[in-house]
Amino acid sequence: MWISSLIDVVLHWSKPYAVDDAASRAQIVDQLLYLLAGLRPDRLLHHLIEVWSSKRAVSMDWTGITTCQRQDLIEELRSVGDFRWTVTTQSSSQNPSTIDSEELKKRVMQSQRISDVIWMLLVRKDEKRSEAELQSEVRRILEEMGHKYSINYIRLMGLILIKTSRRMYEHIWIDLRSVRLLKSLFEEKDVPVILMPTHRSYIDFLLISFVAFHYGLPLPLIASGVDFMGMTGVGEVLRKAGAFFIRRTFADDELYRTVFAAYIYHILHQPQPLEFFVEGTRSRSGKSLYPKFGLLQAAVEVYLAGRVPDIMIVPVGITYERTVEESLFAKELLGLPKPRETTSGLLKASQTVLTDNYGSIWFRCGAPISVRDFMKKRVDRAVHNTSPRNRFKSTVDGSGAVRDLALQVVAQQQDLIEIHDWAVLASVLLNRLRTTGTTSFPVDELVGGCQKLLSALLLISQTKDDRNSDRRFEAKNLIRCTKIHLNILQLDSKQGTLWIQQSHLSDMRTLHLRLAHYRNHIVNLVAPSVLFRLASEKSQVESLNSFEFLKQLFSREFVIPEISHDYTNVSGEIHELFSDMVEPFLVGYAMVLRLLQSDAVSVQTSFASLRELVKSLQGDMKKVLDAGVYCGFEILSSDLISNCVQAVKCLEGISVQNGQFQIDSRIVDRINLQFLSLLPLKIVFQLADMSASSDLHVYASGKI
Amino acid sequence: MSSSSSPEPTPDDRLSKLQRSQLKQNGWGYRDSKFIISKDGQVEFVGGRYGISGHVLTSFRSWMIKALNIDLNFRTPPKTRAITEEDYPVVQNASFLASVRKENVAWSASVEDRLFRAHGHTLAEISLARTGTFLRIPGTGFCTLRAFTYLSPTEVCIVDLVVWPRSHDEVLMIVQLANKHNVVIIPFGGGTSVSKALQCLPYEARMIVSLDTSQMNCILWVDDKNWMACIEAGKTGQDLENELAQKGFCTGHEPDSMEFSTVGGWVATRASGMKKNIYGNIEDLVIHIRTVTSNGVIEKNCQVPRISAGPDIHQFILGSEGTLGVITQVVLKIRPLPEVKKYGSLLFPSFEDGVACLRQVSKGRCWPASIRLVDNEQFRFAQALKSEPSSYFQSLMNNCKKFYVTKVRSFDPEKMCVCTLLFEGSKDNVEKLEEEVYRMAGLHGGMAAGEANGQRGYTLTFVIAYLRDLGLDYGVVSESFETSAPWDRIVDLCRNVKFRVKKECLRLGVKHPPLISCRVTQSYDTGACVYFYFAFNYRGLKCDPVHIYEDIENAARDEILANGGSISHHHGVGKLRSQWLSKTISPQGVETLRAVKCHLDPLNIFAAGNLDLAVSQSDNIKSKI
């Protein structure tokens, strides 16, 4: 808050002076902020000179861009100079914003839709609030929700970002075709654009704006969860950077839902794109999350109601070679409580963060999806013709289509994730850790394993570039990975051995989950074909059913694209490699299913919430693993357990009665049996060992 | 029933020649009137019938080149091949023909007469007429039923015979004969249909007779006590208004096609006139309708302003599109000629502002006789149609000089649009109304732009229809289509339809950006009528442009329906739009229409197949035979 008022004061104060144009005023502001940001003042002079000596705006050279495929943003910035970059890159014409944020709120406030819903609520018997109260409630919601986009703050963020990112990252690889694509999409004036990036880190919030800023594209307005607002100042800064805030759940709140829908409607009528994360929250596991539909639904409704001719959705894949939240995520997944997001927490974290090397970021956009084309065969817009436009009610078709659309976006995002060296190495390491139990590995052997896996992955990759590339995994790749992940690894180059850092040996669970986070970047590439292979071990007729069953059981775990792929061309050797990557999921699911069975140790049959159930399962699984037979500690991930539980619920193995979650043991037994019958013997034996060593009679032979 | 390729022609020459001599066979309107490009490359409108006749339109050529990318060297003139009787073999019903002759009904089997009555004025029909490639496939029976939304040249046939009844009684007699001898009748009024309603079904095995109403063209009586007039169905709008004017009256029904369209045609299509705000649409004007059906005459026994006698039988005849019988006489309301007739125009900064103003005018019900809003594309198009250099724009600027600096300057020439007004009534009323309308315009950023511009807009109305033929000469296909929608959907609907049309053009490989523009032509309490004009240059296109055009128009109609618009405001369904009828009025609705049809026309004599009635009727007949 204090920052914002200070800037306002400065702006006001600078007006009467020689500062004639907006740009130079912005410079003054930035200089001030530069000081405020506490960066080294001795460099200020240097920057000032830089600014004054070249007042010409940085203009993109589009001709250069058309020829090369990708560009390193860090490199680019180096050649421009931070300060000049922040001050002169964006001009107002590149960044149109016709409605200012207050006007936006006013429009929502005055919209027919809002008065309509207020009127509707007022005639309801159970509505206690008066009209005036409802109106002020709307105002309150809008205050909580609304963005306060301001280009000067973007510049501030830009400056901080450029400083920090330069320290943290070696490369930010921008796929230039994506930039060209975005540019062409923004040229179609009537059609709103929605950017839907993967969500793996807080950094995501700023990265797209950062990229857009650099390439002179309109900056997005970003939908985020309200939990951010708890952080003093940060929420406010994000608002100024174009973020707006949405509660996590509001299905039953008619008023909130309407205000939200109206706000989205108005945002889509702005020249700026909307940005949101279809996964809803940062994926702790590193794997794509099953999507959330609320926001997409609201956006698609704007099209279905005929208020825009089309909407273009651009899936965006952002890959981090090292995720800033890595250890935090691992802890969360193991059930240690999530720390509340506070400013001091963030600042504390950033001190350590800023000193490390976080390697590369890859940024890539997928083929845009036209909502019009997507809905064409699925939804008849005309069904809404016989009710007033303000009373838009989504139809069954509509909701189904939105679900399909969300899944399609996630499926595309998965293909946009970079198959980076570290993901490959992490997969191999994880595998070795699990199977051998040792914590040091000969480099040569690792490199060989990585090379095998990499070439297999490139072979099946959906992205043309990858398939055609002649990338190899060599010792130097391994060395580079180790440098970036010094917190985990240690290289003894004389002996040619790679060690797990001493400090991790006492906490193998966290280590496994940290590695799994990166393996999960690419596990989605291979999971469908592994599941398909499992199913096809069965007879012809059964195999299709079995594949369907596996798809359903793993529907929350792996987003498998609807379009039927040909998985049959995966050779046996490659299949082995891939199976190793997926194995812990199979074991984990078998374990959860077993524990859900009625004779399992401590499971009660009814729970107040799924979260409670997941927690209890997690506890039980810890006990089983403590026996030491199986080392795939990642199956303790609450993400995996909860995905499995959700799927069982979809398969009706868990039902809700009077607000209690009830386990239906008959159905769970059936699911369990069918699943076991599909598992390879190797895994079944392993499971039997595990149960034998714990006091769980898991797999009595009669059951298989 | 017998088939032969050489009927003995003894047609009533006098009748056919008289009518045909003035009108084009393969284009719009009078033979003497058309747009041409003169030797020095200027666009000219020749003839002496209209306001701009004989004028050189100096800036139109450059507009055509700019807006449609026309290449003046790329010419696609109509085929001038002489048409012979052999080209169009006749399905002949000898006994029917014999009876017609015996009863002394005027008739013709000449190929020109048959061709002229075999089509209306959709793009597909006109382009067939230009190439002269209609064809009859006789005797294929009912089984080869095909989708007729798109008829390739080989799939369209022409009528076999034309008859010209002179009175209600002659119609009655012809319809009875047709039932006796099982021949098909298609009533023909002015031939201005734009729904393929006049087209013959290609699989029709029976002889097809066009019943031309043009000889039933008298005003039978004028009742100046009750302000009603009884008019024969074949009277054209223009003649009707001229004659009534001599007695000091008018009906006030002025569809844009009024020069040629007929009273019977209006009733049969549920037509709408430009000045409906004062006089009403055809369904508001009609007091009494007399219709000859296969089962006898259907009519009411009184001429009253309103009646509660069960569902209104008029409503079945209104919009029946020639499928139930022949309308022979219609009693219409008339009104004394207005004291004052005054034009006006308004400029708005954007289409949205204009629509908002029309909405407000509708709320206040202070409609002028006509109020039309054209979008920016059409506004610029109209400017290009000016005859002397810059007269239009200049008068426009003169009229609003005092506002010019303050307001026009801030109008975006890429966005602003114009609204034309026509006031009618007593002097006082017109003045009051004018004031009110201009005040409301002011509330929406509009400003008065002068009388001359308004008048120009309305006189151009009749000429615009001639433009398509010019386009067709230079590789441009064009057409208009219309719809109606609630007020709060108008702006979105227009934008979305334009978007869809452009998208479809790209998808179908149209090489040049199309021209797609719209205007709001009628206002109602709850909504409005929107007209779209769509043209594209098909130079460089590999496939048949008409086919492509129809695909795009179909997509546009889908889009209209998806956005809350209707299947049609006044052009009707015909065969062109029958695929959307069931969705529009529910399958039960269509079945009801079929049941009525079955009762009134059990043998399916009126077998034009309009209104989605084709399929089940042919089934019906088959089972009866």
Ligand SMILES: Cc1cc2nc3c(=O)[nH]c(=O)nc-3n(C[C@H](O)[C@H](O)[C@H](O)COP(=O)(O)OP(=O)(O)OC[C@H]3O[C@@H](n4cnc5c(N)ncnc54)[C@H](O)[C@@H]3O)c2cc1C
């Ligand atoms: C340039 C142009 C402008 C137009 N503008 C308008 C407009 O402003 N408003 C409007 O409403 N329409 C307009 N139309 C459409 C057309 O003019 C109307 O549909 C008109 O009512 C048709 O009348 P018609 O006499 O030409 O009938 P036709 O075209 O001859 O026939 C139309 C249909 O009515 C049937 N029919 C005709 N006469 C009879 C009868 N006596 N008994 C039974 N059935 C009969 C025919 O069988 C056919 O199905 C326009 C068309 C064009 C080409």
